[in-house]
Amino acid sequence: MKFTSLISLLFILLIPTLSWSNTVKPGSSIVLFNDENIPIIPMTSVNKLGVLTLDDRSIDLAGIELTSVSSTLKRIIGEDYPINSVVVYTDDELASVTILGDIKQPGNYLQPKLSPVWQLGYFNTLYDHESFEADITVIRGNSEKRLTEKSLKDVLVMDGDIYLLSLRKITKIQKKDDHEMSESESDNKPLTPQNKKPLSFENRVETEDVTQKPADMANQLRKLLVSQNKIAEKTSRKQASEKKQEAPSGKSLSRNHIIQPGDIVTVNLPGEEGFNSDFLIGRDGTLSLPEIGQVSLGGMSLDVAEKHIYQALSSVYLGLDKLSVLVKERRLLVTVLGFVKNPGQVEMPDNGNVQTAINLAGGLKDGAQLNKLQLQRGEETISFNFKKYLDTGDALMIPPLQSLDTIFVPSSPDLSNVYGQSGAEGNSGIDPTEDRTAIRVFGEVIRPGSFAFTEGMTIIDALLRAGGVTRYASVEQIRMIDGSEPILFNLKSYLDNGDYGQLPILGEGATVFVPKQVDAVNGGGRIVYVMGQVQKPGAFETGEKVSFLDVLANAGGPNRYADNSMVRILKTDGNVVRFNLQEYAEGGDEKLPRIDPGDAIFIPQKSTLVDDSWLKIPTNTSVRMIGAVQKPGRYLWSEGINFMDMLSHAGGPTSKADIAHVRIVSTGDNGKAISREFNLQHFIERGGNWNSLPELSGGVTVIFPELPEDPSDNKSQWVRLSSEQAIYIMGAVVTPGRYAFSDEMGVLDILSAAQGPTEESDLTNIRIIHRNGLAPRVSRLNLVEYFETGDETLLPHVANGDSIFIPSRNRSWVQKKSYETIRVLGSVKETGRYDFSSDMTILDILAQAGGPTNTALVEKIIIVNSVADKNQAYTFDLVEFMKDPNLEKLPVLRAGDTIFVPDVKNTKWAYFMDIVKDTVSMVSIFALVK
Template structure:
């Protein structure tokens, strides 16, 4: 253990002796030790002004002094504040460099480095180089002195002798490449490298024209024209390689690259001098025309002129042109013959059935034109010729003009128009076909076909120029009566009278009488359901007939045969129940006279009784003589009168005592004041002649 301590002591003394010989520099770190004084026993760094600031004594300039001289100076200055300085020591602990890194680095500014640090370490401490830094002109500035060096060459070779040594307070400056311009933008190294590395040097070589990456490149001795073309990414497919221009020191040279590549003669390869210019012109294509030339134009990948060899087909020529693009309308390809004729080619149809749509032969001088696909959503309808268009109007979601093809059907066209709307009258679709100068409209019941099916031959055949009109159902007449005009009268049902919403309603063959009555919101409370009238429009010579309907009987029995069948053009009338009595014939009514609530004529049926009539007339009045109600029967064979005792009937309830009432009869209820009749009537038989009764009535009145 003692031997190890002895060895360490010798190493420390030898290092101290070595350090005593070197002068202190800015950035060095000193260790000051004075036992018993914690404020002095620590490390102090020499700042950028060469000073060390100690407690109690302030700043001391130690830069340029040896460690022994520094210790002596510190001892002298501390002696004014401290008495016992025998154990004071000042030792150089570490060499450090304080330099600045500026320019095109990521974090420019002052940096602190180890004492033996290099320029590369200084740049890395500053974050590294930024994209666009010019590496061949890096500078180290030391006071008024500037040291330039090629940092790129050092990176290529690794020769550290190419880098200058750093000293305290040096400034490493990295300039920006002139190619970055005057505006700071973000870019990658590949973009900057594509602009070349020649910057603004007079010896740089300029390469432009039909090359892939035109740029300015630094000149290197022995470089050739092919070398420079390769650095520029090579020539493009449009380059005129036989006409390359090279300007060497103001003298133009014509270089035929194609001839050089064919022969390999190095004598044809010109040297490139510093500051030379290389220009690759664009090849000017001549108009190609020959006895076997076929032209392909329009929406193909490679339009142009092609030599048509014998036996070449339409597909061969189109394939050599790269085939149709995704914008091509392959259904409308045109073959323009040399004699001026035009032939249409439907390529998709050929692919589906080659025998049904064979491709035309292609002969020399012909031109194949592939048009652009039409966008039917564009406002310009002129892109579709009238001879290829079909118009869809009315109640569809997308009415307009649509391009037509013979393999399409009526349903394809309706689907293309978005289908019928919710208010479309699909039962009366109108189809107008033009024939020369005359139009022929036809009707098609699309709704019935969709519901029940049918023969596909019954579906109308559509051709270019056809107009399809899908009518719209009228609005609710209670909301907007002006909409009635949209529905033709011969396709409507009229319902009037005592219904909730009288008016004209669209009719379908599937509708029944109940459907129409329900559409009109049904009968009102004052409707006379026993005498509904239906006026039918006869198809023969426009004649009409009327059907009477007792709707109450249908409601009682549920017999559907009682309901009449209605057709378009019919009229349904629901009369008022308490209508004018003059509207009723005397053969269908019964007269109720005398002391009743409401005397008058009342409609009578076989299922009614005298009690029903009295109730209909409001019942006997308070002064009615109810024991002698007179019923006068006017039958076909016999006229007679009978007396009815309502009070006795109310006590017994014997319905057999009710007199029979028939249409045309008269019921008379006398008053109490007329009870003198009782004396007279007691002596009269129950049955008397009609003429005698009328005489008695006349005498009483």
């Protein structure tokens, strides 16, 4: 009784399911057929609400049984459409195919599986089949077949097919009435509801070329390439022997040459306008002659062609005894189609190759798939790897060309139908219908799909292309089908022992399936938590033999922000276990940590400069890079990272960095800071041992000081530079102040940095105070003498900590030392103290003083000399010297001397003349009064 009740209950529950399976489902595709079993209109889909739209007419099919669809549509639209039958197709009954060529919108289309290929244009709106007929070429797997009228009946549509359609316009003679359908057309009836059942593979009628295996195709291609190269070698040797038999002029090929499309033929007929020029043999083997028109010469030898032209011209021209025909040059007419910039026919030399043809067609467009180029020669199609030719330069990788060849360059599978990157983020795979060699990965992976095959691809590469496995993946039971042999792969075992021999290499068209790990997810109450930067953080139930990698794989693995070197396992007893996953993956000594129930795996985020995540790095594992660097901040440190690595990570020093005084501050005993200096500029310019670079460790601070800016504008920059690292420049310069210099710089570099001396500067008395020795020292510099002699020994060495003072020539005389000057007194225009050098004479000193006045007694100039603390005086007659200017008669002057120029008014003669002048004046006044 109970069993009967259970059966009744199950029957009641299954009634809605059975009812639903026999009704029209949303998304189903509907095709209307006429009496001749040809689709009346293109295939139309039912929307989500179960509504079918035809000619702006909405027909509600929701809930209608499949057996009633035909009668329903006949009742509603039977007056407008001659409906004989209606077929409803579900998604699994439709094949995804790619249709290219002379159609309105090339791309991917859905076509009923096992429907006749000749009905492509009826199920989808591809072209006007009333005005055009289509020549169809099918590409299935690695084979290609151009279908004839006979084979059109035999080939049925399969999932993944590629069809190339070439349209030709139907002439009035070819166009048939509806009642004149041929026998072949009447036999090619579409699938009706009665014969819609899929055929078995054994019952399918297909040509041998279409179903050829990839391995057989590869062998045939290799044999074809070898035979073609042998033919090319024989042809080249034959051409070489023919050239020896040419006429002395060398302008024509051998008389035995067979004329081919692309040849340039010279027709000489003296006295006739339009001849005596070159003519090109067209694709159809003909050339066009004046008054005659098209003359077919293709396949003829040169002698036969000349006779043929003679006969054609004899009906129009006389005097053909001087007619001569020569083949001037061989050219190839090649058509380049597909993903090139200027597709079409190109004309090229007979020694050109595939690369020459592509270049003449404008070159490849971005997105061309170079490893799948095709050469079409008549009914024959050759696929070759053009990229391998570009990589190796091996001419055997590309087939030799002949006239009328067609080169087809396909687009990359990563491009969409509208020539753009395919798919959104997270779906970088390809449509499996576009490439039968694609690798298919599905199951418990992040992004299942099909991916382009590359030589040497492993199962790990395929899993990475699919984004890795999910949290539910059974990594010990991964299945792979390569060809007809299934293979079981244990990812966990491979990651445990790293045996590369366990890693399967995938072939073309391989399939990888990652099953769900039911036991690891649902078996028991052992919970492990995964947190931080993983694909899917959360709590996971694990089996007894689940390891760290199993749990991490269930969490989707680390994401791109994860710091794999800082993994932490938080144990239930409160301990923290550190684990360097990056070092383990690189084959280091790290061991996988043990995972117990209740443990938590935490994977932190990488250190960045964008947010505050650097604060999460412990001080003892980081290095601070501050000062004049491009990206100052804290950086994670680990063993093996040297000073240059850390500086590169910080973006390098800025243009204002003082790299000669880099400071490295570390922590010594008892927490004391230890500072040391490193001259990076010396290391860069002069080199050195790499071991001399400062050793870094966790907690170290690297400081790059900044060179001060112009001190006249920003004196606050001075405090950034200690006195031992700066040079002081004071006095009569444009911008005095503190400057930082390297030890390799000299006095002239420093003066140039201060924008040079002013106009008032006394360049003969520059002082340099040296403070970098045991005791302060002062040196003098006569810069004028250096510029006059160029003697480098006059320039003193200057180091950081020194001071440079440039005095002014206009300083007060009280600021000048008496033993460095000469005093000028008496009857001169400007008395005072004047700077004196050993090359100066009394004339120079008098000139500096403005010269003698009008009342000066220049015959009695007095010079007071100080020699050994004794003063000696002598006179100098300037008037006598002017009469006989002998420089040897000039007095010798020394610093500290005194020059006195007396005045005529102060002599006795001047006193006598004053009395005489007074007496004469009194006599004159007395005489006037009288």
